Amino acid sequence: MSITNPTAALGPPPRAKARQHSRLVKILRWALPMGMVAVLGILAGLIGQHSINRRAQTHEPANQIVMTNPHFFGRDSQGRAFMLSAREAARDPQDFQKVLLKFPHITQDVDGANPSTLTADSGVYREDTRILTLKGHVHADNSKDSAFATEEAIVNTRTGSVTGPQAIQGQTNVGNVKSGSFDVYDKGDRVIYKGGVHARLNQH
Numbered sequence: 001m002s003i004t005n006p007t008a009a010l011g012p013p014p015r016a017k018a019r020q021h022s023r024l025v026k027i028l029r030w031a032l033p034m035g036m037v038a039v040l041g042i043l044a045g046l047i048g049q050h051s052i053n054r055r056a057q058t059h060e061p062a063n064q065i066v067m068t069n070p071h072f073f074g075r076d077s078q079g080r081a082f083m084l085s086a087r088e089a090a091r092d093p094q095d096f097q098k099v100l101l102k103f104p105h106i107t108q109d110v111d112g113a114n115p116s117t118l119t120a121d122s123g124v125y126r127e128d129t130r131i132l133t134l135k136g137h138v139h140a141d142n143s144k145d146s147a148f149a150t151e152e153a154i155v156n157t158r159t160g161s162v163t164g165p166q167a168i169q170g171q172t173n174v175g176n177v178k179s180g181s182f183d184v185y186d187k188g189d190r191v192i193y194k195g196g197v198h199a200r201l202n203q204h
Contacts, residue, residue, distance in 0.1 A: 066090045074130075076160045081110040084125065084132065084157075097128040106132060108160055116142035118153060118162070130157045138164075140184075146191075147171050148182070161185050168193070176200050 072084040084106045092098040104123035108116045121136030132155040140162070141147045148170035154163045162184040170177045170191070180195025 072125075074157060076108075077158050078160065080108065080112065080160060082106060082108045082157055082160075083110050086123070097126055099125045099127065101125060104132070104134060106134075106155060106157075108155075114142060116140065118155060120153070131155070132157060150182075 067089045068087070070086055070089040073081065074084075075081050084104065086101040086105065087103040088101070090100050092100055101123040103119070103121060104125075105117065105119045108118075118134060118138060118140045120134035120138045123132055123134045125132045134153045134155065136151065138150050138153045139147065140149075140153070148164075148168050150164045150166050150168040152164065152166045154165070156162075164182040164184075167180055168178065168182045170179075170182075170193075177193055177197065177200075179193035179197040182194065183192045184190070185192075
């Protein structure tokens, strides 16, 4: 014969049920707002990321202002005029002091008796330092039966000097010369060849 507790069969008393219900309500009052805040935060993050991605996609070089056949004029520290031109020019969107050039052409001492010219496939001109970097099939001619070819040249438009950090092949009125690098001063009147210099002089 078994004896059953009648109160156990009936379940917890009403007061216990009320306490459980009250505890559940408190949990829901706290959890639901927090859940809504979390959902709103996720939505805001997704919207922000989408906006950033759209700006990144629309910020392309096609939005740059490209100038066709531009011409820049200036003077060096000794008052000698120079002219810089190019087939195309565009300002770097990441650095407004930098101007990107396609097929640049610079003439130094424009008003002088023997102006010198340099051409290249591409170039970068910095307006803050007034340094022009030429790259790709750089050719120079100083109008004195002297010319050279290299792959890179750096022109300081403040001083008028030209530096070549790469190998050079030059032709002068006295012969041909090759070297690892070079420096040009005084409008081409003084050229310093450095590194593995080889010269062949003409016989007069």
